[in-house]
Amino acid sequence: MELIQKIFDAGVVGAGGAGFPTYIKLNCKVEYLIINAAECEPLLETDKYLMRTKNMEIIKTIEEVGKIIEAKKLIIGLKAKYKEEIKQLIYAIEELNSKVELYFLENFYPAGDEQIMVYEITKRSIPSGGIPLDVGVVVSNVGTIVNIYDAMQDKPVIEKYITVVGEINHPSILKVPIGISILECIRACGGTTVENFKVILGGPIMGVLVDNDQIKERVITKTIGALIVIPSDHYIAKRKNASISHIINQAKTSCIQCSMCTDMCPRNLIGHKLRPHRIMRSVGMGECNEKILEESLICSECGVCELYACPMGLSPRMVNAYLKKRLREMGIRYENKQKETIAKKIREYRKVPTTRMISRLDLTKYKEKEIKGPIEVEVEKVCIPLSQHIGKPATPNIGVGDIVRKGQLIGQVKMGDFGANIHASIDGRVCEVSENIVIRSENNEVIS
Ligand code: SF4
Ligand code: SF4
Structure with a gap:
């Protein structure tokens, strides 16, 4: 339990998501410890950098964490195309005579959604509204593992590696102190290549678009792994900026109930009763069918429905995000009534190729730019x-x-x-x- 104390003392939280306190997450016994190294959002490079350069630290730490939770299987899930990272991890596994295994994923989106990764590796579907623990799994990401390694050396979480890309003069990986302003990060990369720009904190699909009036105040925290600069009139900026009233009006007037959003939904495909087309119908027709609307609570907001599936350019994801917020404010929680959660056989043929997602989102030109770094940034x-x-x-x-x-x-x-x-x-x-x-x-x- 000494390691749990060190993780608590160091303030380690999930480095890639909402920031779940790690010392609480590891208070369990499970069969699998899965390290999420898919880095599935386009343009992100931070986890790959960590795997290439901190391979020994990562493998040592996975072994130690595996002991605390008594995991029988220690598996890193990463994409088969990460050749250099795989080479470095295999080297570390052999050097340390470790039982850590690698699981190679295809290049699809969202391979890094933890529920999708758990299904890919274990073939177990997490019940709707559930967590990996429900099927005997703990998932942690690469950045968190590196922070646990530092905690083992009594180093708290005070720095962050971030990818800064997009309309940036020198796209880079930066090593920055927690609390640095995002403008300092942009400056450290030589500034922007366009005058009118927007900043996304996180990946281009699931990240948060920063309002212009907040740009000066926003800072890098323990959970932010990327900063993407796009022109103000970029397709993604327009989609993220759309108002909810506009989105609902569009749903009312343009949803043709083709159900492509449901057919392609990654959560629906692993067996969850999440049917965005039914939600869109309910919202669009003003039916307010509560049971249908509550399905939004199990949406991961991955964006496949809105950015890839919908032929009408509608936004089931944004509708779901809005409904989730409203339902939570009303104290409504998701109740799983499904007896079993069984993935659909067709799932294998409905994975979204990341390269097609990148091209649809008009991000290809940023993908092709060389990324420098790491650059260590000091601030006053x-x-x-x-x-x-x-x-x-x-x-x-x-x-x-x-x-x-x-x-x-x-x-x-x-x-x-x-x-x-x-x-x-x-x-x-x-x-x-x-x-x-x-x-x-x-x-x-x-x-x-
Ligand atoms: S894919 Fe678009 S048009 Fe088709 S049902 Fe879903 S929201 Fe409606
Ligand atoms: S954002 Fe759309 S595709 Fe993704 S989980 Fe939610 S409903 Fe499904």
Whole structure:
């Protein structure tokens, strides 16, 4: 249990998603530990970089995590096309005489959806609304494993590797302190190639489009792995920017009920009762069939329905995201009434090729650009949110005017709390404590 304590102390959370506190996730016994290394969203390079350069650390850590959860199988799921990464991981597995196995995935989207990956590797469908634990699996991503390795060396999570691509002069992988502003990251890559641009935090499909008036305030947190710059009038920007009233009006007037969205839905194909065409009908016709609308709660928001399947250019995903939010506000939770979850046989033929997704999204030109790095970026100011994870925000244990050291605990949760500790990512003086802790570096004589 010493490792669990170290993971808690270091404030490790899921590095690739909502930021689930890792010390809680690992409080279980399972058959499989699966490392999600598919990096399935177009343009992202961070996990591949980590696999190439931290192969020994990754394999050692998987073995240690496997011991805590008593996993019989330790498997890294990655794409067969990642030749160099596979070579480096096999080298580490052999050097360390490890029982870690590699599972090669085809190049399809969304291979990195954890429910899809669990099905691919174990042939077990997670029940609708469930989690991997329901079928004896823990899934962790590569970035989280690297952070656990650092925690084993008593190093807290204070840095992040991120991919910065798109309309950028020097697309790069950056190593940055947590809390750095996204504008500093863009600057470190030589600025943008267009004047009017939008920034997506995360992958181009599932990432969040930052409003222009928030660009100056947004910072890199423990869960952000990429920053994509696109022109303001790019297809993706227009889709992400559409208002919900416009989307619902479109559903009312243009949905032809062809059911392509349902036929191609990756969650429907692994056996979940998620039928976006029925949801669109219900919303479009104003039927408000509650049971149908509640199906939106099990949508992963992968975007296959809206960006690939729908011949009318409609947005079942955005409708689902809107409904999910409304239903949750009303305290409605998904209740699984399915007796069994069985994947459809046709699934094998309905995987979306990533290359076609990239070309449909008009991202091919960014894919072809060389990516430099890693470049280590130093800054004079960081703004560290006390909540970078799902659950309870950390409680500050420092005040305005305090001098803090890089790696020092500045926001804490109690062991057992659903949350994660927060640490200073640079040396400096605390100049604000609100829902964020702002630190400014000072001259060496002040803080030495
Ligand atoms: S694919 Fe588009 S048009 Fe067809 S049912 Fe779904 S939302 Fe309607
Ligand atoms: S976004 Fe669309 S395709 Fe993806 S899970 Fe939701 S309904 Fe299915």
